[in-house]
Amino acid sequence: xxxxxxxxxxxxxxxxxxxxxxxxxxxxxxxxxxxxxxxxxxxxxxxxxxxxxxxxxxxxxxxxxxxxxxxxxxxxxxxxxxxxxxxxxxxxxxxxxxxxxxxxxxxxxxx
Amino acid sequence: xxxxxxxxxxxxxxxxxxxxxxxxxxxxxxxxxxxxxxxxxxxxxxxxxxxxxxxxxxxxxxxxxxxxxxxxxxxxxxxxxxxxxxxxxxxxxxxxxxxxxxxxxxxxxxxxx
Numbered sequence: 516x517x518x519x520x521x522x523x524x525x526x527x528x529x530x531x532x533x534x535x536x537x538x539x540x541x542x543x544x545x546x547x548x549x550x551x552x553x554x555x556x557x558x559x560x561x562x563x564x565x566x567x568x569x570x571x572x573x574x575x576x577x578x579x580x581x582x583x584x585x586x587x588x589x590x591x592x593x594x595x596x597x598x599x600x601x602x603x604x605x606x607x608x609x610x611x612x613x614x615x616x617x618x619x620x621x622x623x624x625x626x
Numbered sequence: 627x628x629x630x631x632x633x634x635x636x637x638x639x640x641x642x643x644x645x646x647x648x649x650x651x652x653x654x655x656x657x658x659x660x661x662x663x664x665x666x667x668x669x670x671x672x673x674x675x676x677x678x679x680x681x682x683x684x685x686x687x688x689x690x691x692x693x694x695x696x697x698x699x700x701x702x703x704x705x706x707x708x709x710x711x712x713x714x715x716x717x718x719x720x721x722x723x724x725x726x727x728x729x730x731x732x733x734x735x736x737x738x739x
Contacts, residue, residue, distance in 0.1 A: 521668075561728070606668070
């Protein structure tokens with residue numbers, strides 16, 4: 516039973532354009548969500564978070580949107596840069612603040 | 627500010643052997659988590675410590691797995707009688723608590739021959 520789904524295994528965008536990564540969840544008990552970025556041979560690095568009482572959180576080039584009624588999140592990166600190329604994981608926060616991750620989306624930003 | 631440190635980075639062992647991994651969390655982070663990541667999947671929760679107390683264990687953590695966090699500082703994860711299915715990346719994360727984001731180490735990659 517996959518509680519967090521990232522249905523796009525990969526995404527390719529041009530440098531300077533917008534990258535939109537999507538995430539759906541089924542567990543209504545999640546009240547907090549995080550996005551992590553992962554480079555090969557490194558651990559996940561925290562990117563941005565959002566509480567379920569908000570519908571948007573922005574940090575520089577990164578914005579996360581939450582549609583609670585649709586149980587859907589998206590991460591927008593504007594403008595995309597080649598250094599953003601990585602695997603992006605969406606995670607829901609459950610009891611004891613443990614994270615439930617999606618399978619990830621590989622973002623490739625082409626120069 | 628040193629990050630979460632994990633040792634070793636890579637462990638190769640024969641099936642049936644015991645292995646132990648170590649995690650040093652960020653100083654003063656009282657919560658410590660272990661996750662396992664297999665190819666094509668996101669990290670999956672294994673177990674969680676608040677200080678020295680192990681407060682939750684996943685069903686993924688069979689009786690061959692044991693974790694400790696003596697004195698609430700570093701943590702160890704031991705796998706006894708390793709099996710092929712144990713091959714994975716084992717990730718450790720720490721956080722001060724509450725809704726502070728978890729900070730991950732670079733993981734220990736376990737390969738079972």
